Amino acid sequence: MTDQTVQDELLAAIRTIKDYPKEGILFRDITTLLGNARAFRRAVDALVQPWAGSKVDQIAGIEARGFILGGAVAHQLSAGFVPIRKKGKLPHDTVRIAYSLEYGLDEMEMHKDAIKPGDKVIVVDDLIATGGTAEAACKLLKSMGADIVAACFIVDLPDLGGRRKIEGLDVPVRTLVEFPGH
Numbered sequence: 001m002t003d004q005t006v007q008d009e010l011l012a013a014i015r016t017i018k019d020y021p022k023e024g025i026l027f028r029d030i031t032t033l034l035g036n037a038r039a040f041r042r043a044v045d046a047l048v049q050p051w052a053g054s055k056v057d058q059i060a061g062i063e064a065r066g067f068i069l070g071g072a073v074a075h076q077l078s079a080g081f082v083p084i085r086k087k088g089k090l091p092h093d094t095v096r097i098a099y100s101l102e103y104g105l106d107e108m109e110m111h112k113d114a115i116k117p118g119d120k121v122i123v124v125d126d127l128i129a130t131g132g133t134a135e136a137a138c139k140l141l142k143s144m145g146a147d148i149v150a151a152c153f154i155v156d157l158p159d160l161g162g163r164r165k166i167e168g169l170d171v172p173v174r175t176l177v178e179f180p181g182h
């Protein structure tokens with residue numbers, strides 16, 4: 001768990017929007033955190049803290065919000081960055097998987113040559129809700145032979161069960177703050 005002061009600061013920096021993108025969803029908007037230099041730095045520092053000084057080969061960032069954090073995390077850990085993108089955006093040969101998330105269905109893909117078997121990889125995204133998105137990303141990475149060290153998120157929506165889904169794949173989960181409910 002993160003220091004209480006840091007948690008309070010991160011929670012205060014995240015904006016909640018009701019009924020976006022669909023009625024009944026409480027959307028946890030991290031753009032306000034990203035726009036707050038101190039909160040952004042604290043979030044990235046807290047995310048990487050368990051792996052500071054250890055060897056991580058690649059950060060796999062999930063489009064789109066996972067790109068913003070994943071790039072910063074890769075820089076901090078001197079690791080490479082692998083984009084996991086929504087379908088149709090990557091130019092070379094890909095592996096693709098369908099998935100569902102709190103408010104929809106989609107497909108994601110990654111380049112076949114982005115990971116070498118045995119690479120130590122950390123998955124990064126802003127938020128885990130049902131875990132459908134992160135589960136699909138972990139399955140893609142594992143199919144390419146990645147050794148997934150952890151999956152990291154700023155926000156956990158614990159009542160939606162995502163953490164359990166990812167831990168069920170034998171991937172440790174790191175989150176910084178929680179919003180009960182959904």
Ligand SMILES: O=P(O)(O)OC[C@H]1O[C@H](OP(=O)(O)OP(=O)(O)O)[C@H](O)[C@@H]1O
Pocket residue numbers: 062063064065066100101102103125126127128129130131132133134162
């Ligand atoms: O745990 P889940 O229920 O799968 O939901 C979590 C995912 O939902 C959001 O992404 P979204 O698909 O809205 O894409 P975006 O980052 O492009 O806005 C979020 O950034 C996670 O990737």
Ligand SMILES: Nc1ncnc2[nH]cnc12
Pocket residue numbers: 025026027028029101102103127129130157182
């Ligand atoms: N409630 C939520 N807020 C922000 N992003 C999400 N992705 C899935 N559920 C979400």
